[in-house]
Amino acid sequence: MKIVEKSDKKQVKKDREFKPNIVCFCCNWCSYAGADLAGVSRFQYPASIRIIRVMCSGRVEPAFILKSFKDNVDGVLVTGCHIGDCHYISGNEFTKDRFERLMKILKYLGLKDRFRLEWISASEGKKFAELVTTFTNQIKKLGPLNNI
Amino acid sequence: MSKSKNSSQKSQTDDLIGAALVIGGGIAGIQASLDLTEMGFKVFLVEKTPSIGGRMAQLDKTFPTNDCSLCILAPKMVEVFRNPNIKLMTYSEVIEVSGHAGHFFIKILKKPRYVDEDKCKGCGDCASKCPKIEAPNIFDMNLGRRKSIYIPFPQAVPPVYLIDSDMCLFLNKGVCRVCERICEAQAINFEQKPEEVQIEVGAIIVAIGFDMLASKLPDNWGYKYENVITSLEYERILCASGPFEGHVLRLSDEKEPHKIAFIQCAGSRDFHIGIPYCSSVCCMYTAKEAIITKEHSNSSECYIFRHDLRAYGKNFYEYTQRAQDEYGVKYFNSKISKIVEDPKTKDLIIKYEDLDDGKFHDLRANLVVLATPLVPSEDSEKVAKILGINVDKYKFFKEKTLYDKLSSEQEGIFLCGFCQGPLDIPETVADASGVANKVSTLLYLVRNTLLKEKVVSVPEKKINLEDEPCIGVMICHCGINIGKYVDVPQVLEYIKTLPNVTVAVDNLYSCSSDSQTRIKELIAEYDLNRFIVASCTPRTHEKLFQETCEEAGLNKYLFEMVNIRDQCSWVHMEQKVDGTKKAKDLIEMAVAKSRLLKPQKESKLSITPEALIIGGGISGLIATLNIAIQGFTTHLVEKESKLGGNLNNLYQIFPGYQKASEFLEPFVNKVKSHSNINIYLNSNITEIRGYIGNYDVIITTKGNKVNNIKVGIIIVATGANELIPETIYNYKKEKNVITQLELEQKLRKENIEWLDNIKSITFILCVNSRQKEGITYCSNICCTNALKNINILKKLKPDLALILIYRDLQMSKKGNEEFYRDSRKNALFLRYSLDKLPIISKTKNGKFNYKITLFEHNLKGEVEFYGDLIILATPMIAPENFKELSKMLKVPQDQSGFFLEAHVKLRPIDFATDGVFLCGCAHWPKNIQESIAQANGAAGRAIRILSAKEMKTSGLVAEVIEDYCIGCGKCADVCPYNAIELIEVEKTFEDYTLCLKKSNINSALCKGCGTCGVQCPNSAIFISHFSFKQINAMIKAYLKN
Incomplete structure (x- = not known):
């Protein structure tokens, strides 16, 4: 019990810091499984993300990202199978195209550093945890979105 | 059907058991089990180790696509686990078998896990507290460490722990029992004893795989040194969930090696002290491991010491070339004399002869990876004895005949995967479907007799979308797995306050059976129309909860799952406040989604129980027969006037030297005489419409006779052609420069007068193949074919001089290496390289027709000799007419023009389009053995559908909202499954009618990936559930707060 209290104290101190709110899209077959593996392996990462599961990263509409930013989400991650590994043969190739195009718009809006597209396989639990950690730090540096 | 036939069939079925025993839970056993249940048979899957997955689960990536191995395997493992008709018995062994084909009695020994499989939740609390420190982790090839209570690997199936009885303090010294105190689920049971289980089955499949016993290698390979490891150990090192978390480190100092040497054929193809055969997969996985190493660290240097390069499969040769050209992997054509360690640095010195320059060299490497022989499982002889079957001289299981490698010599016992002989994953998977088909042909009369049909007693509740959502939420503590790190009571209180949440409860284990009862009670008591469980991952548990909802009369698509364990409590163990907030948010988000969920219908699709086989070669014949035998009308279409395909052009076949015509005859006769088979000779397919279960096909026969047929499935077995070399080696002008097939035709005549004037014959291999441009692939069968013909010619005319010019000899697979060594005495073997092709010139008035000049690669010198007849081994190529068929079937071709399967590794004989299958040379050049095995596989895949009568389509599909659709067709362009078509719809406006194009999604083909919905410019596609x-x-x- 003691340990928990101690970390709670730390938490209070931490509470004053800016804690980013990040939406993370995961595809059912690879990256969601990678996120699960991070858990099974107990790789720790900041509690900054909220995962939204979709069947394929090809389901993620660029509009979801814009909607997230509109709703004051500080950062958005889109993850899927590595190119060539897609459970739906070629879905993630469309994802790649779509988000390369969206990136141009985000650049224009000054939001490009708040968005990232990454490929995570089911055995890359570590990579998933590291991605969330570095991305969270990156957003922390940028500050809350409404401050822009 | 007459009465007498009925009763005879009855007595036939009396003794048959509609179940099969599968021994071995690797990819072979997994695939066979899944196929069998779909064909209507119950399966007992017995696995010796605590988890299924086998060797494939240990691999990091798979060649030649670099797919993550576990990513593609794990869903199949879970499928086995969740399949109500597979009785999974892990940590168990078959100890006794009696009975006969159709009815075997089996005794199985279930070893004690000391953990109750039904109670264990796989949380791992026990292992974290287990004091006994560290035993080598077998799954990590003994590189990593584990506790004495352990799970073999995180994704293990079943996800259940076990106690290593050799290690456990309590079991050995009577003290400790910490795990028992820690386990909240009270799953530890030290009282467990070995248990004998008796079952009855109709057939047995043996799929016990292979071992990699490096410890038995001769000393010169240096395996005793710390930094010399086997390739399977290296797979674990490469793997992100391996002992070094995916960092490439060597064992002696856990530092990153800079120079890595990969040694192929380490101990194999050795007729003196090693293993005589070629393990078949090492050339490829070595290239893969080198490529992955370079991807891990581009600055590392990878050296591959090779012998022959055997890259015979689809995209294999190109892959080895990419390793060199794009990744800078350096290949040495070499012979290794020995590997020694520098004791100071623990580096290795490889002493080798470079066959390219003929000199001896040393190479210093920081790490050496040995491609050691893959050998039959240690148990193979023991298992053979129990089953009463034989092993061959290599201790692989002995097949029934050379052309029926899927059957053992004992009726009703079948062989699958590496335990019968070396092969790669796709071949294993195709064979698995093939053995499932074999079982089906034996037991088809008792299909569906032992399957558990799920009966739902509660009728489905009618949901009006206008009704106020009434959501029930169950939040799981998962013992202490969630509860310790997330404040569940606080989350619960918050969730209760959300609009539309009618009831919210928490519990210790949501997955236990009493929780399922509780969920059903809640749904009934509060008249809920939505349900949410917040616990672990939907990947393993969604189906369970969905079934519970269905049993309570709630459409399963009204269920939503939240992952607050794997993706919350387990990854935020020291952030209780933030973790709790995250759990609240995640559940609240699910509640928001749940409000909008709609019940989805899983429509039923009837299936026409008839099959169409395109192509009447050996593959087509085998597939046709197998389907017809099982009682389905089968249409066989052949474009020529005769059945038999390429076999009609061959003299004797490899490897048994039977006359092709004699070999073919019984098959053709059986097909011709079978009442279920309709043969269409001189015919072509001219139109195909429809989808799985319901294809309308038009067959046009010469003379324009047209047949309309309706079939449920289609198998493409159209074969391949030999390349006619046209310009090469003056083939067109010279009548004594011929192809292998032309030689076969000469031999077929049986009159060998044409040989009288011939004193010397030269075979040239790899003509116009394995090049940098043009045909880049290895055609797999030409080497063995050429050697076969050399042996035949030598027999016909013993004083004939025979010379074979080769680049690499493709002699993988069981027995071929010896076949090659035996053939060596009949010919002179000379080696050439791609940059110095042999030159053939015509002699003038000489004794011989041609002079052949060659730079002998191994001897490093020019060689000249004379010959009368030159045989060119040209590759098999995809015929031109594939294009047309590919368009009609809406299935793709690969870059070489062969048909492209749905997935290179795990769906090798399916097309991405459901209901269309593939076998034989239309897929890739292959020999008769392989074609027959694959045709069995294709028949098996097809039988799954034909025997089902009707199919349920998934509710996770895309739907077009017609009013919004502007008919642009963008959705159809991106659909990977050809599920979308533009159709013309008449729309009547006040006083005029317009014909409009509208998108139409076939829910039978749609897989619900949702990419069409994103592509639609007018939001006219609804992606259900997402x-x-x-x-x-x-x-x-x-972020609403």
Whole structure:
């Protein structure tokens, strides 16, 4: 019990810091499984993300990202199978195209550093945890979105 | 059907058992089990180790696509686990078998896990507290460490722990029992004893795989040194969930090696002290491991010491070339004399002869990876004895005949995968479907007799979308796995306050059976129309909860699952406040989505129980027969006037030297005489419409006779052609420069007068193949074919001089290496390289027709000799007419023109389009053995569908909202499954009618990936369960406070 209290104290101190709110899209077959593996392996990462599961990263509409930013989400991650590994043969190739195009718009809006597209396989639990950690730090540096 | 036939069939079925025993839970056993249940048979899957998955689960990536091995395997493992008709018995062994084909009695020994499989939740609390420190982790090839209570690997199936009885303090010294105190689920049971289980089955499949016993290698390979490891050990090192978390480190100092040497054929193809055969997969996985190493660290240097390069499969040769050209992997054509360690640095010195320059060299490497022989499982002889079957001289299981490698010599016992002989994953998977088909042909009369049909007693509740959502939420503590790190009571109180949440409860284990009862009670008591469980991952548990909802009369698509363990409590163990907030948010987001969920219908699709086989070669014949035998009308279409395909052009076949015509005859006769088979000779397919279960096909026969047929499935077995070399080696002008097939035709005549004037014959291999441009692949069968013909010629005319010019000899697979060594005495073997092709010139008035000049690669010198007849081994190529068929079937071709399967590794004989299958040379050049095995596989895949009568389509599909659709067709362009068509719809406006194009999605083909919905410019596609509104609601709910 003691340990928990101690970390709670730390938490209070931490509470004053800016804690980013990040939406993370995961595809059912690879990256969601990678996120699960991070858990099974107990790789720790900041509690900054909220995962939204979709069947394929090809389901993620660029509009979801814009909607997230509109709703004051500080950062958005889109993850899927590595190119060539897609459970739906070629879905993630469309994802790649779509988000390369969206990136141009985000650049224009000054939001490009708040968005990232990454490929995570089911055995890359570590990579998933590291991605969330570095991305969270990156957003922390940028500050809350409404401050822009 | 007459009465007498009926009764005879009855007595036939009396003794048959509609179940099969599968021994071995690797990919072979997994695939066979899944196929069998779909064909209507119950399966007992017995695995010796605590988890299924086998060797494939240990691999990091798979060649030649670099697919993550576990990513593609794990869903199949879970499928086995969740399949109600597979009785999974891990940590168990078959100890006794009696009975006969159709009815075997089996005794199985279930070893004690000391953990109750039904109670263990796989949380791992026990292992974290287990004091006994560290035993070598077998799954990590003994590189990593584990506790004495352990799970073999995180994704193990069943996800259940076990106690290593050799290690456990309590079991050995009577003290400790810490795990028992820690386990909240009270799953530890030290009282467990070995248990004998008796079952009855109709057939047995043996799929016990292989071992990699490096410890038995001769000393010169240096395996005793710390930094010399086997390739399977290296797979674990490469793997992100391996002992070094995916960092490439060597064992002596856990530092990153800079120079890595990969040694192929380490101990194999050795007729003196090693293993005589070629393990078949090492050339490829070595290239893969080198490529992955370079991807890990581009600055590392990878050296591959090779002998022959055997890259015979689809995209294999190109892959080895990419390793060199794109990744800078250096290949040495070499012979290794020995590997020694520098004791100071622990580096290795490889002493080798470079066959390219003929000199001896040393190479210093920081790490050496040995491609050691893959050998039959240690148990193979023991298992053979129990089953009463034989092993061959290599201790692989002995097949029934050379051309029926899927059957053992004992009726009703079948062989599958590496335990019969070396092969790669796709071949294993195709064979698995093949043995499932073999079982089906034996037991088809008792199909569906032992399957558990799920009966739902509660009728489905009618949901009006206008009704106020009434949501029930169950939040799981998962013992202490969630509860310790997330404040569940606080989350619960918060969730209760959300609009539309009618009831919210928490419990210790949501997955236990009493919790399922509780869920059903809640749904009934509160008249709920939505349900949410917040616990672990939907990947393993969604189906369970969905079934519970269905049993309570709730459409399963009204269930939503939240992952607050794997993706929350387990990854935020020291952030209780933030973790709790995250759990609240995640559940609240699910509640927001849940409000918008709609019940989805799983429509039933009837299946026409008839099959169409395109192509009447050996593959087509085998597939046709196998389907017809099982009682389905089968249409066989052949474009020529005669059945038999390429076999009609061959003299004797490899490897048994039977006359092709004699070999073919019984098959052709059986097909011709079978009442279920309709043969269409001189015919072509001219139109195909429809989808799985319901294809309308038009067959046009010469003379324009047209047949319309309706079939449920289609098998493409159209074969391949030999390349006619046209310009090469003056083939067109010279009548004594011929192809292998032309030689076969000469031999077929049986009159060998044509040989009288011939004193010397030269075979040239790899003509116009394995090049940098043009045909880049290895055609797999030419080497063995050429050697076969050399042996035949030598027999016909013993004083004939025979010379074979080769680049690499493709002699993989069981027995071929010896076949090659035996053939060596009949010919002179000379080696050439791609940059110095042999030159053939015509002699003038000489004794011989041609002079052949060659730079002998191994001897490093020019060689000249004379010959009368030159045989060119040209590759098999995809015929031109594949294009047309590919368009009609809407299935793709690969870059070489062969048909492209749905997935290179795990769906090798399916097309991405459901209901269309593939076998034989239409897929890739292959010999008769392989074609027959694959045709069995294709028949098996097809039988799954034909025997089902009707199919359920998934509710996770895309739907077109017709009013919004503008008919642009963008959705159809991106659909990977050809599920979308533009159709013309008449729309009547006040006083005029317009014909409009509208998109139409075939729910039988749609897989619900949703990419069409994103592509639609007018939001006219609704992606069920992941709709635009639902996902937007989730985003909105996240930060609403």
